[in-house]
Amino acid sequence: MRRLPLIPTVLVAAAVAVMIGLGIWQLYRAQWKQDLLARYEANSRLPPIAFPKVPTPADEQLLFRRASGYCLQATGWIARSGRNRADQPGWRHIALCRTGAEGPGMAVDLGWSNKGDSPVGYRGGPVSGVIGPDRKHILLLVADQAAPGLQPSAKPFLDEIPNNHRAYAVQWFLFAGIAVVIYALALRRRLR
Numbered sequence: 001m002r003r004l005p006l007i008p009t010v011l012v013a014a015a016v017a018v019m020i021g022l023g024i025w026q027l028y029r030a031q032w033k034q035d036l037l038a039r040y041e042a043n044s045r046l047p048p049i050a051f052p053k054v055p056t057p058a059d060e061q062l063l064f065r066r067a068s069g070y071c072l073q074a075t076g077w078i079a080r081s082g083r084n085r086a087d088q089p090g091w092r093h094i095a096l097c098r099t100g101a102e103g104p105g106m107a108v109d110l111g112w113s114n115k116g117d118s119p120v121g122y123r124g125g126p127v128s129g130v131i132g133p134d135r136k137h138i139l140l141l142v143a144d145q146a147a148p149g150l151q152p153s154a155k156p157f158l159d160e161i162p163n164n165h166r167a168y169a170v171q172w173f174l175f176a177g178i179a180v181v182i183y184a185l186a187l188r189r190r191l192r
Contacts, residue, residue, distance in 0.1 A: 004187065012183045016176045023172035030165035040064045040158055048128070051106050051141055053099065059139055064156060067141060068128035069106050071097035077118035078136075083154040084112040091116045092153045094140065097124065107134060109142040111150025122147040132156030 043065040051069035052059050074095035082092030092109050099105045108127050110119070127143045133156065134140035146152045 005190075008183075012179060016179050019172045019176035019179065023169040023176070026165045026169035026172060030163060030169065033161075033163040033165055037158055037161060037163060040161070044130075044158075051131070052139065060133075062131050062139065063133055064158065065131050066128070067131050068126065069097075069108070069141060070099060070126050071095060071106070071108055071124040072100070073098045073124045074122055075105070078107075079116040079118065082109075082112060084151045085154055086151075087154065088112075088114070090114040093119055093147070093150060094134075095122065095147075097127075107136075107140045109140055109153045111143070111146030112153045113150050119147050119149050121149065130155050133161075 039061065040063050043061070043063060046065055048066040048068060049062070051067045052062065075098050076096040078094040078096070079091045080094060081089070083089055090112050091114070093111055093113065095108045095110050097105045097108055109129075109132070110122065110127070113119070127141060127145075129141050129143040132140050132142045142153055142155055144152065
C-alpha cells in the first residue's frame with residue numbers, strides 16, 4: 001500500500017480549511033449585513049435630527065435618517081456621477097459647506113445636472129434631506145430641494161447596499177469542494 005504524500009496533503013488540507021473558514025465568515029457577515037440593513041430601515045422612520053457637526057465613522061448608524069443643517073457657504077464643489085429622481089444618468093453636485101468658524105463642515109448633495117460644471121449662484125442657507133453614505137466624507141446630506149439650476153438628485157435607497165455575503169460563502173465552499181475533488185483525482189492517478 002502506498003502512502004499519501006505528506007506535504008501536498010497537508011497543503012491541500014490547510015487550503016481547504018481556510019476556504020471553509022472564509023465561507024463560514026461570510027455567513028456571519030451576511031447576518032451582520034442583514035442586521036445593519038434593518039437598522040437603516042428603522043432609521044428612515046425616526047424623527048429628523050441635526051446633521052452632525054463633525055461626522056465620524058461611528059455616525060454610520062445615522063444613515064438613511066432625515067436631517068437638516070445650515071450651509072453658511074460652499075467652500076468647494078465636487079461633481080460625481082449620479083442619477084436624478086427620474087433615474088437619468090448625469091452628475092451629482094456636492095457642496096463642501098462651511099457650517100461655522102471651525103470644523104470640517106458638511107457635504108451636501110445639492111442636486112443633479114447633465115453637465116459636470118459646478119453650479120453658480122448658490123449662496124448657502126438651510127438644507128434638509130436624507131443622510132446617505134459617501135465614500136469620501138463618511139456622511140452626505142442629500143438635499144430635498146435642489147440648488148438653483150439643478151434638479152433634485154436621487155435619494156439614497158437601501159436597495160443600493162448589496163448583501164451578497166451568502167453568495168460569497170457558497171463560492172468559498174465550492175472552491176473547497178473543487179480543491180478536494182482535484183486532489184482526489186490527482187491522488188488516484190498517482191496511485192495507479
